[in-house]
Amino acid sequence: MKGRTMMSLRRTKIVAAGAGAALLLAGLSACSSTQSGSTTTASGSTTAAAGGLIGIAMPTKSLQRWNNDGSHLDELLKAAGYTTSLQYADNKVDQQITQLQNMINLNAKVLVIASIDGTALGPVLAQAKAKKIAVIAYDRLINGTADVDYYATFDNYKVGQLQGQYIETTLGLKDGKGPFNLEPFAGSPDDNNAKLFFAGAWDVLKPYVDSGKLVVPSGKAPASNADWTKIGIQGWKSDTAQSEMDNRLNSFYQGTKKVQVVLSPNDSLALGIEQSLESHAYKPGGDWPLVTGQDADQANVKNMLADKQAMTVWKDTRTLAEQVAKMVDEIIQGKTVDVNDTKTYDNGKGIVPTFQLPPQVVLKADVQKALVDSGFYKASDLGL
Numbered sequence: 001m002k003g004r005t006m007m008s009l010r011r012t013k014i015v016a017a018g019a020g021a022a023l024l025l026a027g028l029s030a031c032s033s034t035q036s037g038s039t040t041t042a043s044g045s046t047t048a049a050a051g052g053l054i055g056i057a058m059p060t061k062s063l064q065r066w067n068n069d070g071s072h073l074d075e076l077l078k079a080a081g082y083t084t085s086l087q088y089a090d091n092k093v094d095q096q097i098t099q100l101q102n103m104i105n106l107n108a109k110v111l112v113i114a115s116i117d118g119t120a121l122g123p124v125l126a127q128a129k130a131k132k133i134a135v136i137a138y139d140r141l142i143n144g145t146a147d148v149d150y151y152a153t154f155d156n157y158k159v160g161q162l163q164g165q166y167i168e169t170t171l172g173l174k175d176g177k178g179p180f181n182l183e184p185f186a187g188s189p190d191d192n193n194a195k196l197f198f199a200g201a202w203d204v205l206k207p208y209v210d211s212g213k214l215v216v217p218s219g220k221a222p223a224s225n226a227d228w229t230k231i232g233i234q235g236w237k238s239d240t241a242q243s244e245m246d247n248r249l250n251s252f253y254q255g256t257k258k259v260q261v262v263l264s265p266n267d268s269l270a271l272g273i274e275q276s277l278e279s280h281a282y283k284p285g286g287d288w289p290l291v292t293g294q295d296a297d298q299a300n301v302k303n304m305l306a307d308k309q310a311m312t313v314w315k316d317t318r319t320l321a322e323q324v325a326k327m328v329d330e331i332i333q334g335k336t337v338d339v340n341d342t343k344t345y346d347n348g349k350g351i352v353p354t355f356q357l358p359p360q361v362v363l364k365a366d367v368q369k370a371l372v373d374s375g376f377y378k379a380s381d382l383g384l
């Protein structure tokens, strides 16, 4: 199905499910704690509210960003008069499906889903569609089903591109500097974003691998973007990344050979990699390699301040939650849903109309301005 057709179909098939909520989302601040019309607890018990029930399915509590995403979206929706059911699934696909089934049984009006396995939700979303429940894919695209109505995310290809370009510029690769020893990592093979992060970075870096300016001693350099799952870390686990880095350092870096740059797609992997570097006696400010990341997780920002991580790609998750709260409201009120990308995100069944937000690079020198002055962290959270 073509993007435009798909989009107009998707727009018209979602009818006002309960125009009762008079909402002024634009005025809500990140720290709003007022709840009108609902007495919902964070774990999802529900009582009726004017706007109806919105199901929020998040993947795991074990990563800081999803806690921030979930609680912020929950706050915004409650303050706007909706009842919410906010659920975390411990990174277990079956658990997430059960949670979605419960939300469907409770007649949720909209499901907002940050999926664990982006290919596993087709059957449960068919149940949602049968009850005319709208579905928004949150941050991660849901693949292989026509029953996803909208997608809100950051520019995922750009995230990887920013990591690749940071490496290219910092090492002076464009000026012919090198060779440097690189170890590349990729994210979870079941996460559609991981593919895009890798492609963005590899499009910048692979030419230097081909020309010999970047050398991958472990041999774990994917031959093409499509090969990325070979170096994917299942479930984005820090400890798996740590043992993978341990193996590479133990097997391929004997004697004086040092790793000089690590492409890490996000902060949870970077954390494990940094622990491995530590245990292999690499010294910050000395032989410590350039390590990339994503998310500006608290532990990683602290590591940036301690010269153990060179950069992170920050996605201000408050803006994503705000955009999604707005989308929910537009859906419920039967308004045209605001999207800004109707070309990029084909989920195998058609283009999913998307609102895409810009990611940004944060370096040690930017921490105060970008992360503290903006209120994302308190100075004391970061030991500042």
Ligand code: BGC
Pocket: 063, 065, 139, 140, 191, 193, 194, 236, 266, 267, 268, 294, 295
């Ligand atoms: C998100 C990243 C996150 C990763 C692991 C990705 O889908 O876009 O921000 O680091 O999942 O949770």
